[in-house]
Amino acid sequence: MNALYIAWKNLVFRPLSSLLTLLLLAIGAGIIFLIITLSSQLEKSFTSNLANTDMVVGAKGSPLQLILSSLYHIDAPTGNIPMAEVLSLKRNPQVKHLSMLALGDNYAGYRIVGTDDQFANFYELKPASGSLWSEPMEVVLGSEAAIQLQLTLADTFYSIHGLDQENDHRHDQSAFRVVGILKPTGTVVDQLILTSLQSIWKVHESHDHEESASSEGQPHVHSEDCEHDHHDHDHEHEEAEVEEDREVTSALVMFKSSLGNVTIPRMVNEQTGMQAALPAIEINRLLSLLGLGSKLLSALAWLLMLVAGLSLFIALYNSIKERRYEMALLRTFGASPFKVLVLLLNEAIILTLAGCVLGFALSRVAMLILIANLPSQSMYQFQILGPQAEEWGIIAASFVLGLVAALLPALRVYKIDVSRTLSGE
Amino acid sequence: MLEARSLQFAYPGQKSILFPDLTLHTEEQGILLGQSGKGKTTFLHMVSGLLKPSQGHVFVNGIELSQLSARELDSFRGEQIGLMFQKPVFAPALSVWENLLLACSFSSKSPDQVYMKDLLSLLNLSGKERRKPQQLSSGEQQRLSLARALAHKPSLILADEPTSALDDENCEKVIHLLKKSCAEASATLLVVTHDQRVKQSFQRSFTL
Numbered sequence: 345m346n347a348l349y350i351a352w353k354n355l356v357f358r359p360l361s362s363l364l365t366l367l368l369l370a371i372g373a374g375i376i377f378l379i380i381t382l383s384s385q386l387e388k389s390f391t392s393n394l395a396n397t398d399m400v401v402g403a404k405g406s407p408l409q410l411i412l413s414s415l416y417h418i419d420a421p422t423g424n425i426p427m428a429e430v431l432s433l434k435r436n437p438q439v440k441h442l443s444m445l446a447l448g449d450n451y452a453g454y455r456i457v458g459t460d461d462q463f464a465n466f467y468e469l470k471p472a473s474g475s476l477w478s479e480p481m482e483v484v485l486g487s488e489a490a491i492q493l494q495l496t497l498a499d500t501f502y503s504i505h506g507l508d509q510e511n512d513h514r515h516d517q518s519a520f521r522v523v524g525i526l527k528p529t530g531t532v533v534d535q536l537i538l539t540s541l542q543s544i545w546k547v548h549e550s551h552d553h554e555e556s557a558s559s560e561g562q563p564h565v566h567s568e569d570c571e572h573d574h575h576d577h578d579h580e581h582e583e584a585e586v587e588e589d590r591e592v593t594s595a596l597v598m599f600k601s602s603l604g605n606v607t608i609p610r611m612v613n614e615q616t617g618m619q620a621a622l623p624a625i626e627i628n629r630l631l632s633l634l635g636l637g638s639k640l641l642s643a644l645a646w647l648l649m650l651v652a653g654l655s656l657f658i659a660l661y662n663s664i665k666e667r668r669y670e671m672a673l674l675r676t677f678g679a680s681p682f683k684v685l686v687l688l689l690n691e692a693i694i695l696t697l698a699g700c701v702l703g704f705a706l707s708r709v710a711m712l713i714l715i716a717n718l719p720s721q722s723m724y725q726f727q728i729l730g731p732q733a734e735e736w737g738i739i740a741a742s743f744v745l746g747l748v749a750a751l752l753p754a755l756r757v758y759k760i761d762v763s764r765t766l767s768g769e
Numbered sequence: 770m771l772e773a774r775s776l777q778f779a780y781p782g783q784k785s786i787l788f789p790d791l792t793l794h795t796e797e798q799g800i801l802l803g804q805s806g807k808g809k810t811t812f813l814h815m816v817s818g819l820l821k822p823s824q825g826h827v828f829v830n831g832i833e834l835s836q837l838s839a840r841e842l843d844s845f846r847g848e849q850i851g852l853m854f855q856k857p858v859f860a861p862a863l864s865v866w867e868n869l870l871l872a873c874s875f876s877s878k879s880p881d882q883v884y885m886k887d888l889l890s891l892l893n894l895s896g897k898e899r900r901k902p903q904q905l906s907s908g909e910q911q912r913l914s915l916a917r918a919l920a921h922k923p924s925l926i927l928a929d930e931p932t933s934a935l936d937d938e939n940c941e942k943v944i945h946l947l948k949k950s951c952a953e954a955s956a957t958l959l960v961v962t963h964d965q966r967v968k969q970s971f972q973r974s975f976t977l
Contacts, residue, residue, distance in 0.1 A: 345870045357862030669858045678847015678875040680840055763814040766854055
């Protein structure tokens, strides 16, 4: 009979106390595992979507909102900026690439992004079928959007104004036509519907007549429910309008060198009506805010683990008191104190490892539930991953915790006076 | 074979107890009689190496116990000595069969399972292998205690008051079984007791 089997039998013999310790360990470890996998995957989704973008310019407002809406497509845009200003920025020698975006419409919850041919410098745009857009009203679907919307080449659809699908304002004058579907990129592009800037302007021309237009050239703050059109422009001059009088929502900028990081944002913020936001800085700020929450949660989880360790300590302490006859007996069978100690430690090791495995399984089940409940057009692409390096570290740490918690009471076997214990004193 | 020579033991703050010399040759069966409180268990524990005598020597199979290191003593005991306690003590989490295996787990000899089966049937415990020890009657526990003392084929069996809780009929039975099974196992037997009923069953007897 090996020592692990004996330890296992002893654990099963005291099911309640073993189960309590096991559950405490599993819940504590599970929360820690969940936080680790969630925050690392969240961070990865955020950084993989940075897409070489050094700077985003848009209407004044919250820089974080600008980044979230233009890079991650999860918040409402801050408003509009005049295209003329963007084009003058594009001519700056520090600027390597600049791609303009026109946002604000969706189809069945998937955002339609009007952009120019520069967009391909920021994201990998390889058609899996069809081609990229060339004419107005032609769209290219991100891989995930194509699957979820069940659209194929040559299908047509009408966009809906605003960013959520519940809005009943449908642009039903002009239909979009699918001309291409992109290969998966693992970025937010997979969830988008891409088209030319002209398409977006065209869709909004017709109904601009129905809505009150804001004064020309002045960016207005985009309202929460997106009732207002941010691409509208003075319809009286529509015919005469050249492209440069148009407006866009924002622009992605890539600099020639890191020197641009220093000078351009400042120049934009001080000398133009636009706002410059640096994704790297804003995302760090966001992640550190999220990190604060996850730190608090992990502290709580470690506290739980500590309680689990304490419970292990108490359970073993009491059981050794109760089992000292048995321990003395083992000594008469020729077991050295060290062998009896190992026997007791095995119980703690089995519990701790089982707790870790159970906790790991719990964290993955929680992830499955999370994935199942996440809207499909979300930019977060969570996966069920095997144990990561950091998680192996946690397993090792809880192993040590269990061992220490068990070692203190188990060392008492060295103090058992075999003769006295057996003679019933 | 067992030899105890001029043993003394002193509990802290008490007068030394002097023990009589005692010699049992291989396969001999003897009895040590003494009133309660005279140090019977103390003697037994000294002889089995669980307690260090303050004076004197114990030889088991020609080896002096005090010459062995703590570790050597542990494994020597595990291989050569089978103990039967006054109060039956078992590992409650393990079955009857596993308790027998446990007694052999710490010696270098591998357990002889056929022999252990025979022991159980000799002691009328066949069919109870999967029970827990605490589910047995006290008579059965006593017999299991004996089976366990013999399970690893020790050369010396030391029994502490094996009959004190038994009526005359069962007393005779247990002593008969004890003698018979030790003879079959070719083990030397020393019974330590205050029970005068047992005296006539042994040729060699010593008194404290």
